[in-house]
Amino acid sequence: MLRIWGRLTSVNVQKVVWCADELGLEYQRRDVGGKFGGNDTAEYLAMNPNGLVPVIEHDGLVLYESNAIVRYLCARHRSALFPEDLARRADVDRWMEWQSTNFTPAMGPAFWQLVRTPAEQRDAAATQASVEKSDKLAGVLDDHLASRQWLSGGAMSAADIVTACAAHRWLHLPGITRLPRPHLERWYAQLAARPGSRQVTSQVPIA
Secondary structure, three states: OEEEEOOOOOHHHHHHHHHHHHHOOOEEEEOOOHHHOOOOOHHHHHHOOOOOOOEEEEOOEEEEOHHHHHHHHHHHOOOOOOOOOHHHHHHHHHHHHHHHHHHHHHHHHHHHHHHOOOHHHOOHHHHHHHHHHHHHHHHHHHHHHOOOOOOOOOOOOHHHHHHHHHHHHHHOOOOOOOOOOHHHHHHHHHHHOOHHHHHHHOOOOOO
16 A cells, blocks of 8 residues: 655645546555644654655655655556656656756745745745746746647656646745746646646645
8 A cells, every 4th residue: 555644735745646646546645744743753754864745655665755756656557657768758857857946946935935924924025036936937838838738748747747736836826926828827727627636736725
């Protein structure tokens, strides 16, 4: 049985849950982190010394880092979401890395300021800088999707799942002005319509 440790409000946990649901896997999820706590216990730190979510346990394997987990689940179940062709796989990997090193970090300050910080304590300058950087990256995504249905090749991949989790957060971030991104919005809508996405895309407002 696959066990997922982590709260569903975490964008990184969302990636793993969406992937597992897309693959039709049976799993148990335990709320950890944030208001639930538990990620600083000896038990949890033995699995992930960084004290972050998510962590999975699967057939004796303990694994953390969300994108690595998504790759593992797809490869373990021989899913086309993480293709065997090395050139195609590298392209999927490229977009997964872009999500984790560019898009999500860019919007991190804005998310924390607008969603998890009381209004009277917010840093307007940090929020604005984060929004501007994120909107520029949303434009990169929009331009890429102008001539294609999916991020990589002609089919949905793990890159679409992890990047759509970040896009869900960006498109529902409250109190900001975004430039129109019709190709990004079309791509997100087709992913949000998939049954496997519902635990993630039904979370509006974001928290």
